[in-house]
Amino acid sequence: MDSHLNELALKELLYRIADDLLILGHRNSEWTGIGPLLEEDIAFSSMAQDKIGQSLALYELLHQLGEREPDVVAFMRNADQFHNCQFVELPIGGYEFSLIRHFLYDHSLFLRFQALSNSSYEPLAALSRKLVGELRYHVLHASTFIKQLGTATEESISRLQSSLNEAIPYSLGIFEPSPYEKELIDDGIFSGEQELFHQWWSVVNEILGKTALEISQVDQELAKTGGRLGQHTEHLQPLLDEMSEVIKLDPSAEW
Amino acid sequence: MVSTYQKEDVLLWLAEVMDPEIPVVSLIDLGVIREVSVDAKGKVMVEMTPTFVGCPAMDYMKKEVEQVLTDHQVKDFEVNVSFESQWSSNDITDNGRAALKKFGLAPPPKYQLIPDLEILDQVPCPYCDSDNTTLNTPFGPTLCRSMHYCHNCKQAFEQFKPL
Structure with a gap:
């Protein structure tokens, strides 16, 4: 790396994506066995496996930059050391909320990895090129279901709309700027949260335009931020406790 | 030595x-x-x-x-x-494709540049070769498989996903 500062900026970026993937992967896995239909049960389980595996690949990159081993980083930190946005830690709620979150979040992730495919940090660029291919399936899945259920019945539309209203302020927190925004952009590591937000906004609205759903109003003041700085809702710590139950009982256990 | x-x-x-x-x-x-x-x-x-x-x-x-x-x-x-060179389903050899089909798993179609996921909707059935098939879900029993249904021989089948 060129300088100390660049490395801090890069690590912060890697942590925010890796932590998002780990936590959302864990949330998705909560659908295993209780999905509303078999295919959706499998889809959410499969995406959970993808996301947790992708977080591992990012924690490996962090490990190569001098951070601790992936298992230690994933299981031994407290909530205030996590850089994920608050959106991903919210409970799964009803299927309609999980679907809306999957739609809003995964489109941002797909666009993020597309941007990072050109990162000046080559190990991240290589991994991102790979992940874009995999995430095409996640966004295809999300958009298909949103288009179907968002035009289906009065009940499906009103339930999705109310989840969308609830999710929007949290989804804005995905794009909470990094303290190193300028360094990331100047060094060509990442094109920045603001640009990502604008791309995401146009994609999400284009798809919602084909449904009866709409984003009524967006007030950036209401954005649920703080997650990137370690400020979380009351839902994160219990999730971490559950995730690390085995390793804390017996750090040498294999599972 | x-x-x-x-x-x-x-x-x-x-x-x-x-x-x-x-x-x-x-x-x-x-x-x-x-x-x-x-x-x-x-x-x-x-x-x-x-x-x-x-x-x-x-x-x-x-x-x-x-x-x-x-x-x-x-x-x-x-x-x-490592991820230095990134795997794509185009990397599966002809030998590998034939083995997949024999195993009952539709091989991924070869593509150029970016796979168009609409090709998922008419994957040739590995049992009867009909393309009168539909995609049930892009997620299957393992990360690399999607699930399909053949209207010709009326069987469910899986495909190794194009990636």
């Missing part, structure tokens, strides 16, 4: 390492083993990359490769897993 084996020998040994989930396709035909080299002192280097980043079988496959090298009395070897 001059080594008693060449790259070709190592490739032959490794051709016997199969995908643990699809035991009819070798890791070489699948494209998971990217590069094999043998240096002047007989040290063997094997480069591998997973099909899907989150593939839970990757560690297992790496160990299998190491075991085969050990079984053939290779003393010095290094097996690396």
